Amino acid sequence: xxxxxxxxxxxxxxxxxxxxxxxxxxxxxxxxxxxxxxxxxxxxxxxxxxxxxxxxxxxxxxxxxxxxxxxxxxxxxxxxxxxxxxxxxxxxxxxxxxxxxxxxxxxxxxxxxxxxxxxxxxxxxxxxxx
Numbered sequence: 001x002x003x004x005x006x007x008x009x010x011x012x013x014x015x016x017x018x019x020x021x022x023x024x025x026x027x028x029x030x031x032x033x034x035x036x037x038x039x040x041x042x043x044x045x046x047x048x049x050x051x052x053x054x055x056x057x058x059x060x061x062x063x064x065x066x067x068x069x070x071x072x073x074x075x076x077x078x079x080x081x082x083x084x085x086x087x088x089x090x091x092x093x094x095x096x097x098x099x100x101x102x103x104x105x106x107x108x109x110x111x112x113x114x115x116x117x118x119x120x121x122x123x124x125x126x127x128x129x130x
Contacts, residue, residue: 024074
């Protein structure tokens with residue numbers, strides 16, 4: 001059962017990574033913009049009330065915002081990971097286990113987080129003793 005879960009988790013990690021790259025791609029945004037414009041122009045020639053027109057505009061803008069937000073998040077995330085990797089690699093005593101955390105699976109990140117939580121508790125106990 002655990003093997004099936006691990007396989008599904010790895011598959012889901014790959015799927016989300018691929019979806020993140022695709023949704024943050026400028027070409028995907030251009031395709032989505034063309035789709036929304038085609039949809040709006042197509043609906044111009046039908047008789048509808050104002051509420052439907054406003055709803056279509058809001059829906060189209062929200063749809064396009066998804067791609068803009070994803071692109072912005074991808075850039076922010078990549079720059080943050082780069083900065084963290086630089087900070088970790090610049091310290092001789094730092095653990096290299098956290099380098100390239102963006103390519104680690106959720107399970108690996110959770111395990112590292114637990115290790116660092118335990119380390120923080122040990123340091124807290126040492127500070128209290130001193």
